[in-house]
Amino acid sequence: MNKLYVVGIGPGEYEQMTIKAANALKESDVIIGYTVYVDLVKEHFPGKEFMTTPMKKEVDRCVMAFEEAKKGKTVSMICSGDAGVYGMSGLMYEVGVSYPEVELSVIPGVTxxxxxxxxxxxxxxxxxxxxxxxxxxxxxxxxxxxxxxxxxxxxxxxxxxxxxxxxxxxxxxxxxxxxxxxxxxxxxxxxxxxxxxxxxxxxxxxxxxxxxxxxxxxxxxxxxxxxxxxxxxxxxxxxxxxx
Amino acid sequence: MNKLYVVGIGPGEYEQMTIKAANALKESDVIIGYTVYVDLVKEHFPGKEFMTTPMKKEVDRCVMAFEEAKKGKTVSMICSGDAGVYGMSGLMYEVGVSYPEVELSVIPGVTxxxxxxxxxxxxxxxxxxxxxxxxxxxxxxxxxxxxxxxxxxxxxxxxxxxxxxxxxxxxxxxxxxxxxxxxxxxxxxxxxxxxxxxxxxxxxxxxxxxxxxxxxxxxxxxxxxxxxxxxxxxxxxxxxxxx
Missing domain, CATH: 3.30.950.10 (Tetrapyrrole methylase, C-terminal domain)
Structure with missing residues (x-):
């Protein structure tokens, strides 16, 4: 099954991420997010493929994540704080209806x-x-x-x-x-x-x-x-x- | 300064703890909490001194933590979830008024x-x-x-x-x-x-x-x-x- 994580990275500093979130990012081939959040985590996960979309392009970002997962890559979509509090996890479930082959997991974070x-x-x-x-x-x-x-x-x-x-x-x-x-x-x-x-x-x-x-x-x-x-x-x- | 951490350990499994929370526990000499939560973390932090009090003995538990910190030990008081959501951090600030020599830090967790x-x-x-x-x-x-x-x-x-x-x-x-x-x-x-x-x-x-x-x-x-x-x-x- 193709794996897609929606990961809350916490407030910003690396240490405020959960161990589970860090493990998901380590396990991922691709890390996708809003530019600012990708810049926050980049240095801690060398060798990963990073993809970004600007603000207000949330649907595009979700589709991008599912398309990458569909190719067989393990993908993490990152959000600041918790992915479920004004975050992307809801939209990911909505977009995910078109991608039944992708298994979605939400990893909570400090909001x-x-x-x-x-x-x-x-x-x-x-x-x-x-x-x-x-x-x-x-x-x-x-x-x-x-x-x-x-x-x-x-x-x-x-x-x-x-x-x-x-x-x-x-x-x-x-x-x-x-x-x-x-x-x-x-x-x-x-x-x-x-x-x-x-x-x-x-x-x-x-x-x-x-x-x-x-x-x-x-x-x-x-x-x-x-x-x-x-x-x-x-x-x-x-x-x-x-x- | 004597250090006392109030640590939210997240829902339960070790991986849902933040890296910062795990670091605070590693750095501590003493880990104090309600028996159930101490049992959840014990195996991951060998060599620590563990102290527990039963439910409804929250004030005693706070005093115990400050007294240990006053002796010069680094202490973590653990709570499930986030220490600030129906947790112990408020009471710790109240009890802490009598211990000006102890520096209190709250480390948030997944509630x-x-x-x-x-x-x-x-x-x-x-x-x-x-x-x-x-x-x-x-x-x-x-x-x-x-x-x-x-x-x-x-x-x-x-x-x-x-x-x-x-x-x-x-x-x-x-x-x-x-x-x-x-x-x-x-x-x-x-x-x-x-x-x-x-x-x-x-x-x-x-x-x-x-x-x-x-x-x-x-x-x-x-x-x-x-x-x-x-x-x-x-x-x-x-x-x-x-x-």
Missing amino acids: AATGGGAVLGAPLIHDFCLISLSDLLTPWEKIEGRLLGASKADFVICLYNPSSKKRCDYLAKACDLMMQYKSEDTVCGIVGNIGRDGEAFKVMTLKELRDTPVDMFTTVFIGNSQTKVINGKMVTPRGYRNV | AATGGGAVLGAPLIHDFCLISLSDLLTPWEKIEGRLLGASKADFVICLYNPSSKKRCDYLAKACDLMMQYKSEDTVCGIVGNIGRDGEAFKVMTLKELRDTPVDMFTTVFIGNSQTKVINGKMVTPRGYRNV
Whole structure:
């Protein structure tokens, strides 16, 4: 059977990859991915054939991976973080319907929520939501409903894709919505370049977050009503009862 | 500085640990954890000192880790999955206030949501929530509010701790709440023993899930309105527009 792995490589640095992910890449003849991610792993896997497609060419990239696997090569399609969290594994299953001879395996990885959480302290200890602020494929009303619903239910919220050139005011809009239910003093944090050069974090209030510029390499965390600051770190307790 | 790592070892099998986590354990003099997790890693790290405490002795376990680190040993406190998702890293920061001489680092891992998601297919591709059904430290009304809020906003939902001896009807109760907003035909999945002996998954509808017995080693996934079954796998598309 022709083998095709969809591999989450984690936040970026080689050491944050799982052993299973590294083994899949070692076993592969071809490693395919978005240019930035291929550049992150290249030096650790010498002698492999690397193929890239630019952003927004996701379907082409999936077809390319299946076509290579169909030729009999062992192929890895890489994604940053986890391949199943805003990643390529779903599209791979959809494209895979046309390639019954290829066996697809997904290898999970550390996603930005847990990778960034570890940098900030322990923001995700209790129930949390991941919400992407990108409205490229999701109507904004849907995103708005999620921000409101998650805030009302006192979830910790982790925002992916908090900003882009076209969406520079989206984080402020999201904060205004969340402040309908969450206190403006809610403990929040941002982490940039998780597991890569220039990794940095900052803890602040929700009100301060509203006016903080972020870029597309930033992951944003909004605490629940119990989240606090301990020694400069963002920490959510395990529950609502004193322990 | 005395070093203390809080290490997420991933779902269970050694290969699903990150390289960084394995390096931290190799570097440690002492590895501390709940008995079950220590047994999972023991054979891979010969020559280490292992210390365990039973379940519900979490504070004792944290104090034990800091006391060992205070003696000058390098210590790893291990958790299954990610140490920051219903894990020990929050409590470690709280206990750590009394041990300023110990430097705490959290090393993230693959949590059951992403580990189990990879087994099921690609259920978490879009916005999702993690909700624990354990009401040991959280009032049930809070959990109920989250199940309703997350269902109304059409999140994919991943349930941790879906059952225990005392809470054998909680999953049915949760499904009834979710069915107030989600169709009874919503695609769902369960995964047992992720990354361990006996790993198994099943895809079903929300109505079927309601009457499916699960144990504490099961992670439960409830799709959003777009989630579908492709070749027996549970797959959520990247958005609400055709791509």
